[in-house]
Each structure stands twice: as C-alpha cells, then as structure tokens.
Amino acid sequence: MDTDLAIIGAGASGITAARMAGALGLTSLVLEASPRVGGRVYTDQTLGLPFDAGAAYIHFSNRNPWMREARRLGIETRLWRGFTHFQMMADGKPLGMASGERRSKAFEAFWAHLDVLEQAQGETVFDQMSMADGARPLTPEGQAALGDMSRLGLGDQPERISLADYLEQWHGPDHVVPVGYGTLVAASAHALPVRLSTPVTDVETIKGGFKVQTPKGALTARAVIVTVSVGVLKAERIRFKPSLPNTVLRALDGFSMGALTKVALAFDGGRFGIGVGEDKIVMDAPLGSMTFEMWPYDRNLVLAVTGGDAGRALIEMGERQAVQEVLRIFSAFAGPEAHRHFQGGRLAGWWGDPLFEGGYSYAKPGAVSARQDLHESGVDGLYFAGEATCGGRFGASMTVAGASYAGWDAVNRAARFIQSGAVS
Ligand SMILES: Cc1cc2nc3c(=O)[nH]c(=O)nc-3n(C[C@H](O)[C@H](O)[C@H](O)COP(=O)(O)OP(=O)(O)OC[C@H]3O[C@@H](n4cnc5c(N)ncnc54)[C@H](O)[C@@H]3O)c2cc1C
Numbered sequence: 054m055d056t057d058l059a060i061i062g063a064g065a066s067g068i069t070a071a072r073m074a075g076a077l078g079l080t081s082l083v084l085e086a087s088p089r090v091g092g093r094v095y096t097d098q099t100l101g102l103p104f105d106a107g108a109a110y111i112h113f114s115n116r117n118p119w120m121r122e123a124r125r126l127g128i129e130t131r132l133w134r135g136f137t138h139f140q141m142m143a144d145g146k147p148l149g150m151a152s153g154e155r156r157s158k159a160f161e162a163f164w165a166h167l168d169v170l171e172q173a174q175g176e177t178v179f180d181q182m183s184m185a186d187g188a189r190p191l192t193p194e195g196q197a198a199l200g201d202m203s204r205l206g207l208g209d210q211p212e213r214i215s216l217a218d219y220l221e222q223w224h225g226p227d228h229v230v231p232v233g234y235g236t237l238v239a240a241s242a243h244a245l246p247v248r249l250s251t252p253v254t255d256v257e258t259i260k261g262g263f264k265v266q267t268p269k270g271a272l273t274a275r276a277v278i279v280t281v282s283v284g285v286l287k288a289e290r291i292r293f294k295p296s297l298p299n300t301v302l303r304a305l306d307g308f309s310m311g312a313l314t315k316v317a318l319a320f321d322g323g324r325f326g327i328g329v330g331e332d333k334i335v336m337d338a339p340l341g342s343m344t345f346e347m348w349p350y351d352r353n354l355v356l357a358v359t360g361g362d363a364g365r366a367l368i369e370m371g372e373r374q375a376v377q378e379v380l381r382i383f384s385a386f387a388g389p390e391a392h393r394h395f396q397g398g399r400l401a402g403w404w405g406d407p408l409f410e411g412g413y414s415y416a417k418p419g420a421v422s423a424r425q426d427l428h429e430s431g432v433d434g435l436y437f438a439g440e441a442t443c444g445g446r447f448g449a450s451m452t453v454a455g456a457s458y459a460g461w462d463a464v465n466r467a468a469r470f471i472q473s474g475a476v477s
Contacts, residue, residue, distance in 0.1 A: 056082045058467055059265045059274035060460075061253045061291070063245075064092025065108075065238055065453045066280035066438045069118075070460035071245045077468045082274070083245060084267060086252035086408055090242040093282075093409060094453055096233025097399060100319040102352045103233050106401035107412075108453045111234065113225030117454045118461075119237065120228065128237050133227040139334040139344055145385040148336065159195030160202075166190050167220075179220060183418040184211035201334070201342045204361035207451070208311020208412040218416035218424070223448045231350050234453065257294040262434060276434040276467040280460060283427070283441040284310035284410025298431035305427065307420025308441060310411020312404035314364030316357040316379040323394030324348065325387040338382045340366045345383060353396075355383060360412070368402035375400045413451040414441035424450055428459075434470055438463040 058074050060067045063085035074081035089095070093107040110133055111117050123130045141148040141156070167187055170178050179187070188199035188211060203211035207219065230237050248269075255266035262275040281291065287305050329348045336342050341363030346356040357379045359367065367375040376398030384391040403409045416423045424444030427437050440456040447462075449455030 054262050054275050055272040056080045056274050057471055058082070058276050058278060058464070059084060059263065059272060060278045060280065061256075061265070062086075062092060062280035062439070063090040063242060063247045063249075064280060064439070064456060065094055065119075066440065066456035066460035066463075067092075067278070068238060068242045068245065068460070069457040070278050070280065070438060070464045071247070072241070073461050073464040074468075075245075077464065079464070079468060079471065081246060082272065083247040084251045084253050084265065085247055085249050088250045089239070090247055090249070091235050091238045092280075093403060093413070094235045094238040096235030096239075097317070097401070100317060100354070100397055100399060102317075102319055102354045103236070104315075104317045104349065104352075104354055104356055104399075105230075105234050106315060106317075106399070107403065108234050110227040110229060112227055112452050112454060113223045113449070114228040115225050116223070117228075118457055119234075119453060122241050123230065123237055126237065126240050128230060128232060128240065130228040130230050133229045134330065135227070138330075139332045142333050142335045142386050143337045155194060156198045159191055159198040162191055162195060163188055163199055167216075176217075176220075179217040180215075180421045181419050182216040184214045184216050184219060186212075186418070187216045204341060204363065205313075205344060205358060206360075207415055208313035208360045208364070209309065209415060210361045213309060213415070213417065215416040215418045215420060217421045218444070218450075221444055221448045222450065223454075238453070253291055255292045255294065256435070258432065258435075275471050276436065278436045278438050278460070278463045278467060280437075280439040280456070282310065282409050282411065282439060283308040283414045285408065286437075288407070288410055290407065300426055300429070300431050301437075303426065304420075304423045307417055307423030307426075308414045309417060310404065310409075311360060311413060311415055312362075312364035312368070313358065313360040313412035314367055314404065315401040316367065316376055316398060317401070318355045318357065318376070318380055318383060318398045319396040320353045320355070320391070320394045321396050322353055323390060324353075325391060325394075327387060333386060335382055335386065338363070340378075343379070343382060357383070364402075364412075365404055367400065368405040372398075372400040372402070375402070415451065433475060434467070436463040436466055 057079040058081040438459040443455030443459040
C-alpha cells in the first residue's frame with residue numbers, strides 16, 4: 054500500500070484528520086480537488102481586503118478546538134459581539150425599537166412553544182417536524198423572524214429543515230479571526246502531505262485496502278477517509294466500487310445543502326455616515342432579508358449575507374449581476390453616492406460550486422438518523438467525515454468544529470481498524 058490513509062478533501066475535516074494521523078504514527082496523503090486548502094473555510098484576498106468567503110465565526114468558542122490551534126499558531130482571535138445588534142431596515146430607513154422587541158418576543162415564544170410540546174409528548178415529538186412547523190403558533194411577523202433565522206443561520210427555508218436536527222446543535226459564544234478563519238485553517242495545514250488539484254474520481258475496494266483513482270494516477274491505501282460535502286456525494290462526483298450500501302444511500306437522501314451566500318463590496322474610503330460595526334438587516338430586500346456587516350475590522354468593506362432561495366437566486370444571476378444587485382440594496386440605505394465610491398465586489402456562491410454544492414448540510418424533516426447513518430459507512434476501512442457526519446455526541450454538525458471533530462473521530466476509527474490487523 055502507498056499509504057495507511059488516503060484522505061479525500063483538504064477542508065477543516067481533512068486537515069484535522071491528516072494532523073491526527075501523524076500524531077498517531079500513521080502515514081497519510083490528502084487528495085484535494087481544488088488548487089488550495091481549507092475548503093469552505095477560505096479567506097478571500099482578491100479585493101485587497103481580506104474577508105472570509107465561507108466560515109467566519111469560531112462557533113461555541115468555549116469548546117472549539119480551533120481556539121487552541123489559533124493559540125498554538127500565534128493567530129489572534131476576538132470575541133464576536135453577536136448578532137442581536139443588527140439594526141432592522143426597511144424602505145431605506147431604520148424600523149425602530151418596537152420591531153426588534155417584537156422579534157425577540159417571537160424567539161421567546163418559539164422556545165416556549167417547543168418546551169410545552171416536549172413536556173407533553175417527549176422529545177421525539179420533533180422528529181417529523183420542520184423549523185416552520187415549530188414556528189406555526191407564532192404571529193406572521195414571528196414566523197417571518199424564524200424564517201430569517203433559518204435562512205441566514207442555517208442556509209435554507211424553514212419548511213425544509215428538520216427541527217430535531219436543529220435542536221441537536223451546540224450553542225455558545227463566537228470568536229472571530231481578524232486575519233481570517235481561512236488563514237488560520239490554511240496555516241494549520243502547513244507541511245501536511247496534501248496533493249492539490251487532484252480530484253478523486255473513484256474509490257475501489259481491493260485486497261488489503263483501497264485503490265483511489267485521480268486524473269493524475271491511482272494510489273493505494275489501507276483505509277480511506279472521505280470528507281467531501283454530502284452535496285458532492287449526492288451528485289456522485291466520486292464513484293465507489295462496489296457501490297455504497299443502501300444505508301448510506303438512504304442517509305444521503307435525508308440531507309440537503311443550504312445556500313448561505315455572501316457578497317463582499319469594497320469601497321474607496323467613503324463610509325456614508327455609517328460607523329464601524331453599525332450592522333444592518335434589510336427586511337425588504339427583494340429576494341429575501343439580507344444582513345450587511347459594516348466595515349469589519351475597520352476595513353473599507355461591507356459583507357452582505359443571505360441564504361435559502363434568496364442565495365440561490367443571487368448565484369443564478371452570476372457574480373457581476375449579483376454584486377450590482379447587492380450594491381443596489383445597499384444604496385437604498387447608504388445613499389446613491391455608494392455607487393461612486395464602489396471599487397469592486399465578490400460573490401461567494403458555494404451552492405453553485407461543484408466542489409461543494411452548497412453552504413452546509415441540513416437534515417430534512419424526518420431524517421433524524423441521517424448523520425449517524427452516514428457516520429457508519431458499512432464498509433470496513435472506509436470512513437465518512439466532514440461537517441455532515443458530526444451529530445449526536447458532537448452536536449456541532451454544519452460547522453468547522455464539527456468537521457474537525459469528525460476528521461479526528463474518523464482517524465481514530467481508521468487507526469483501530471488498521472492496528473486490529475483486519476487489513477493484511
Ligand atoms: C457562507 C458560509 C458561511 C459559513 N459560516 C460558518 C461559520 O461562521 N462558522 C462555522 O463553524 N462554519 C461555517 N460554515 C460551515 C463550514 O464552512 C463548514 O461546515 C466546514 O468548513 C466544512 O468542512 P469540511 O472539511 O467538512 O468540508 P469542505 O470544507 O467542503 O472540505 C472538503 C474538501 O473536499 C474537496 N473536494 C470536493 N470534491 C473532491 C474530490 N472529488 N476529490 C478531492 N477533493 C474534493 C473540496 O474542494 C474541499 O476542499 C459556513 C459555510 C459557508 C458556505
């Protein structure tokens with residue numbers, strides 16, 4: 054065998070797996086389709102002002118391993134001020150305190166309703182429910198608030214997302230990384246055995262392990278860790294021989310990929326009377342509400358975020374038109390001079406990228422065991438990792454932390470398998 058472990062994908066999961074493999078004395082090779090590491094954690098520098106095109110927040114930073122990694126690498130992190138301060142806007146003007154208060158009350162009512170349901174019927178009551186089902190008793194304005202949280206937090210419309218899956222997720226304080234979360238993750242990959250621009254097309258079980266095929270040739274490994282997104286697996290971009298067991302195919306059916314989407318706008322220094330950190334959420338943006346993070350780290354940059362069908366609509370426009378559309382929405386509150394000071398923009402359209410097929414995974418209503426079922430590939434020596442597989446014990450799916458825990462867990466399982474002598 055060429056290596057103990059072939060790791061497919063050099064995102065947070067694959068990078069963590071490769072670091073762990075080294076620590077356990079296993080040889081590994083990471084095969085990455087794109088010409089860079091980091092996957093959905095990527096600090097885009099093309100506007101001359103760095104911004105995180107994918108993950109930006111070190112979620113639940115009190116237990117997130119990337120806080121330790123940042124300290125090890127000497128990379129600064131800062132506590133994020135949270136999301137509740139975003140000023141609500143409509144028709145180019147602030148909506149006033151009452152709307153914000155009604156919104157907070159809607160979230161309280163949502164949680165109170167779930168408590169009542171659980172006390173009456175037990176926690177399995179949520180298994181078949183969507184986020185929208187959970188919000189059903191709220192006022193229309195309350196349901197809209199939940200819808201925004203769903204699209205902007207989870208990346209898709211509330212009627213598509215399993216409530217039970219959402220309730221499994223960890224919560225806690227967020228940290229941010231001034232030089233970029235992507236910069237941190239890329240630094241962590243330094244000196245790891247990564248082959249870039251090497252897409253895996255086929256994984257075949259052979260005597261003693263696996264043959265992993267790429268356009269640059271094949272390699273053999275005792276065990277394989279697959280970290281590509283469930284979107285990529287569902288699109289069958291990698292063929293498995295023999296084909297994957299039905300349990301895995303059913304698990305994949307239980308997932309969709311959300312469409313969290315960012316647009317970065319760079320300006321020449323004009324700030325339109327808006328201060329650093331005076332972030333906005335535009336409630337009446339034509340495609341669906343959109344947040345604007347203002348001048349992060351005092352950079353001449355505005356970061357717009359939307360999700361779900363609004364994100365998909367932007368991506369379908371193509372980068373040029375999407376940037377113009379977001380600039381137009383921005384100008385409605387910043388003023389027409391925004392166009393004069395505009396320098397350039399970028400669309401981070403993960404849902405339209407065949408290497409990702411979306412922002413991150415969510416389970417569909419009813420698919421309560423999808424994450425666990427994917428975790429067990431049913432094939433000795435073949436392990437799925439990546440953010441989608443991290444549920445249950447590590448309630449961190451969808452996130453960089455979850456992807457990393459899953460990579461770590463997959464290497465441990467692979468090490469036990471290899472050391473058990475089951476491969477010859
Ligand atoms: C806009 C956006 C914002 C987000 N915000 C946050 C946040 O603030 N905090 C947070 O924790 N998480 C956030 N996330 C989610 C987070 O980015 C992901 O959960 C995490 O990065 C996934 O890591 P991964 O290693 O599982 O997968 P990936 O990062 O997708 O890594 C898989 C790798 O496999 C590669 N690949 C694909 N196909 C092949 C192939 N055939 N052969 C070889 N390689 C292949 C891909 O190029 C990729 O590099 C966000 C995601 C998006 C899109």
